[in-house]
Amino acid sequence: MSSSLTPQTPAPERRLPGGPVLQDSVTAAISAAFFEELASVGYARLSLEAVAKRAGAGKAAIYRRWPSKLEMTVALVCAVAVDGPELADSGSLRGDVLALLTESAAALRHRLPSKIIPDLLAEATRNPELAQALFGAVRDTRRAKATSMLERAVARGELPEDVDRELALDFLAGPLYWRLAVVHTPTGPDYLDRLADKLLAAFAA
Known part of the structure; x- marks a missing residue:
């Protein structure tokens, strides 16, 4: 969200x-x-x-x-997770990725989403009806918005046309969620910048 x-x-x-x-x-x-x-x-x-x-x-x-x-x-x-403006277009892939990470980190550190998001993900594994509804409405929509960010980067020549979009989307979501929602490890002030740089390097590999 x-x-x-x-x-x-x-x-x-x-x-x-x-x-x-x-x-x-x-x-x-x-x-x-x-x-x-x-x-x-x-x-x-x-x-x-x-x-x-x-x-x-x-x-x-x-x-x-x-x-x-x-x-x-x-x-x-x-x-709160989907209905809103598209992800910001900063003019560069790094700026877009950093904006996405900053937004996601703020949500994962907030007292309500930090409890709600893991609970709903866990419940979805036991409740197929909830999983179908949430994944279709939230996951797929947010991934589509993130895909648009990648497509802009391809159009600007920042990413190759054959970039693995599915893997890039997993990279965008996985490391930050693991750090903040699963292992609850504190981050330094430059963590998001360093993570953004690592993600860009992975996208281009």
């Missing part, structure tokens, strides 16, 4: 067919409560009753917006 993974829950005002306008303030409160509850208990133990209680709203207010826990999760996670 702009494409940042940090929860900043949007809530456009909308009207149900034949029903009242859904209030922005209530949607925002429910959304914020959802992320807090998800970070606290994980997807498997998440209940809509607990989200409603934390939000100070009725359970019916949730069902007027999302028909199930799965659809609520996918909609809100997509809203």
